[in-house]
Amino acid sequence: MHYVVQPGDTLWRIAAVHFGDPQKWNLIAQDNPHTQANRLLVGESLFLRDSAVTARMGTSAPPMLLTKAHAHTATASASEHSPSLIPGRAFLFVLADEINPLNQKVVRKVMVNPKLASALSFRLGTTVPVMPNPELFGLHATAPSSPVSMGRHAMGMKPSPFSSASTHPAGAPRFSGNRFWIDVGKAEAAGASFHNTQEILDDLDRIARKMKTPQDMARVEQIKELVKLDREVLVKGPVPAAAVKGATSMAITRSLQGVQIVGFVVTAVDLTNATQKSVQQNSVKPIAAEGIRQAGGWTMAWAGAKLGAAGGALVGIETGPGALITGAVGAVVGGVAGYWGFDWIADHIDSN
Numbered sequence: 001m002h003y004v005v006q007p008g009d010t011l012w013r014i015a016a017v018h019f020g021d022p023q024k025w026n027l028i029a030q031d032n033p034h035t036q037a038n039r040l041l042v043g044e045s046l047f048l049r050d051s052a053v054t055a056r057m058g059t060s061a062p063p064m065l066l067t068k069a070h071a072h073t074a075t076a077s078a079s080e081h082s083p084s085l086i087p088g089r090a091f092l093f094v095l096a097d098e099i100n101p102l103n104q105k106v107v108r109k110v111m112v113n114p115k116l117a118s119a120l121s122f123r124l125g126t127t128v129p130v131m132p133n134p135e136l137f138g139l140h141a142t143a144p145s146s147p148v149s150m151g152r153h154a155m156g157m158k159p160s161p162f163s164s165a166s167t168h169p170a171g172a173p174r175f176s177g178n179r180f181w182i183d184v185g186k187a188e189a190a191g192a193s194f195h196n197t198q199e200i201l202d203d204l205d206r207i208a209r210k211m212k213t214p215q216d217m218a219r220v221e222q223i224k225e226l227v228k229l230d231r232e233v234l235v236k237g238p239v240p241a242a243a244v245k246g247a248t249s250m251a252i253t254r255s256l257q258g259v260q261i262v263g264f265v266v267t268a269v270d271l272t273n274a275t276q277k278s279v280q281q282n283s284v285k286p287i288a289a290e291g292i293r294q295a296g297g298w299t300m301a302w303a304g305a306k307l308g309a310a311g312g313a314l315v316g317i318e319t320g321p322g323a324l325i326t327g328a329v330g331a332v333v334g335g336v337a338g339y340w341g342f343d344w345i346a347d348h349i350d351s352n
Helices: 011-019 022-031 050-057 068-081 114-124 150-154 184-189 197-210 214-230 247-281 285-314 321-346
Strands: 002-004 045-047 105-110 162-166 178-183 193-195 232-236 244-246
Touching: 011 022, 022 045, 022 247, 105 232, 150 162, 150 197, 150 214, 150 232, 178 184, 178 247, 184 193, 197 214, 197 232, 214 232, 244 247, 247 285, 247 321, 285 321
Parallel strands: none
Antiparallel strands: 002 045, 105 162, 105 178, 162 232, 178 244, 193 232
16 A cells, blocks of 8 residues: 655654554565655655555454444554554743742831822821832842841831841731742852841840840840741832832742643653654664754753843843743744754754
8 A cells, every 4th residue: 555644754653553553664665765764855656565554453454444443442452552653743932031930038018009008008097118129129238338237127127138038938927018029049149148937036035145134025026026927028128129029020930830841741741752763773873863852942942042031131121021921922933943943953863
């Protein structure tokens, strides 16, 4: 019988579907000596020997009488015998700006919305200041050169060289305000320092030892309980905008990380399938070719992310949700282009 080559076909795939055994690809190659085994042409006609087909069907019926049911059975069996053949391919090259979702973060709540600040001021009976958006302007202490200690800051002595934050995933539960997540590593790289809850408690103990009245000592103990409840962390020094994310940015980041994990899984599946194909063919070519495709895709995805972010910065989108989106778009474009570009090279080694 004769078979017309379809897009995406390989001798290995055709043998798996029509003969039930991908190892019989060499039979097709033998019967079609003028065909380039590693680069089939769409529309090309291939001769498939009848004996292999009838053996696959377990019957002496002529191959041209195969029914749709038989064809379905052949395809299903091919899947059973050839686990490295997957019905579809999806390549997701998205690089979230934080590869590791476990990067240490602390949360600071501040008022950036005038309406919310006004409502809270009315409820508390005191003025609640509105701060510039930390995603655009970063975070800064009210008095960077102040000698106020950590414990005194916790007791309410302001201005101070510290900004309060929390290790609670959603911020300190006692306070209202917009949540902003601070990337500890990025902030430290910019010169900020972080002081954990225990350090604050130790300084409060130092202050308590100097107290002369039971009332003052009781007040320090009360502050200590609040510090523990809030899981308070103090930040000293300026925190750049690049180290700060608001709620929308964090939601986008987590979504991109999820997409990225899917991309990693797809890559792992592709490499596993290529490894199986290499073992079955006793050739290193399939795994080498797939490695080239994946390396090209991920390398160009990384470069595309950087170019996308740089392009956004040129039009003033340097931080916040917009910066994440421009970087993600660049990663997708770069990754897909890289994969298919390197696919052309890899096809000369082993066609997929």
